[in-house]
Amino acid sequence: MKLVENVYEAVCGEYADEADYVIQNVRIENEFEEGKPCSEAYKQVYAANRRLCERLGVDEDPDVEMIIDSMFAITRAVGEKMFEYGAVYEKEK
Numbered sequence: 001m002k003l004v005e006n007v008y009e010a011v012c013g014e015y016a017d018e019a020d021y022v023i024q025n026v027r028i029e030n031e032f033e034e035g036k037p038c039s040e041a042y043k044q045v046y047a048a049n050r051r052l053c054e055r056l057g058v059d060e061d062p063d064v065e066m067i068i069d070s071m072f073a074i075t076r077a078v079g080e081k082m083f084e085y086g087a088v089y090e091k092e093k
Contacts, residue, residue, distance in 0.1 A: 004083045008076060012038075 003023070010021050010028035021028050031038040049064050 004080045007083060008079055011079070 006023050007028055009015065010023060011031050013030035013032035015021060021030065030036075032042060033039060045068065049060075049068065052064055053059060053061055
C-alpha cells in the first residue's frame with residue numbers, strides 16, 4: 001500500500017491497532033476521534049440520514065448511501081492529491 005493511502009486511512013480512523021497510526025515515525029491523528037470536527041460532522045450526516053430514512057419509511061435508502069459513499073470518495077481523492085502536492089512542494093523548497 002502506498003504511503004498516501006496509509007496516511008489517509010489512519011486520518012480516517014480505519015485502523016484498530018494503535019501501532020498502525022505511526023507511519024514512518026510520525027504519529028498520525030485519527031480525525032474521527034470523539035470530539036474532533038470530523039467526528040462531529042459525521043454525527044450530523046448520520047443523523048440527517050436517519051431523519052431522511054424515517055421520512056421515507058425505510059431502514060436505509062440507496063440514494064442516500066450513494067451520496068455518502070460518493071462524498072467519501074471525493075474527500076479521499078482530494079486528500080490524496082493534497083498529500084502528493086505537499087510532498088512535491090516540500091521537495092521544491
